Amino acid sequence: MALYEHVFLAxxxxxxxxxxxxxxxxxxxxxxxxxxxxxxxMWGVKSLAYRIKKNRKAHFxxxxxxAPPAALAEMERQMRISEDILRFLTIRVEALETExxxxxxxxxxxxxxxxxxxxRRDEDGFSGDRNEEN
Numbered sequence: 001m002a003l004y005e006h007v008f009l010a011x012x013x014x015x016x017x018x019x020x021x022x023x024x025x026x027x028x029x030x031x032x033x034x035x036x037x038x039x040x041x042m043w044g045v046k047s048l049a050y051r052i053k054k055n056r057k058a059h060f061x062x063x064x065x066x067a068p069p070a071a072l073a074e075m076e077r078q079m080r081i082s083e084d085i086l087r088f089l090t091i092r093v094e095a096l097e098t099e100x101x102x103x104x105x106x107x108x109x110x111x112x113x114x115x116x117x118x119x120r121r122d123e124d125g126f127s128g129d130r131n132e133e134n
Contacts, residue, residue, distance in 0.1 A: 008088035035067020
């Protein structure tokens with residue numbers, strides 16, 4: 001079986017629970033056709049570089065797939081039919097990555113920066129409440 005990285009963009013009006021149900025649906029299609037989804041990552045709602053079908057933002061999701069080409073073709077066919085999917089891209093890869101993708105690593109790095117900023121504020125004696133001395 002071949003290895004694929006698949007990213008799809010869902011409309012911004014769709015809730016996170018609906019995106020999760022889409023993921024489950026597409027996992028079911030892959031598994032019914034003899035493949036399996038190794039990893040899923042929900043990257044969250046991100047701004048688009050340009051409007052797609054009148055949407056400025058979209059839910060981004062990554063699927064690492066180990067499946068035969070027929071299973072992938074069926075999943076892509078169903079994505080084309082769905083009105084909630086704006087775009088998708090499938091790339092065949094030599095090996096699937098087991099650690100978090102670059103998008104998830106960026107989020108972790110941003111969270112660490114925010115925590116460090118908060119720690120520096122505490123060390124400087126800034127608590128955010130200016131009337132504390134009275």
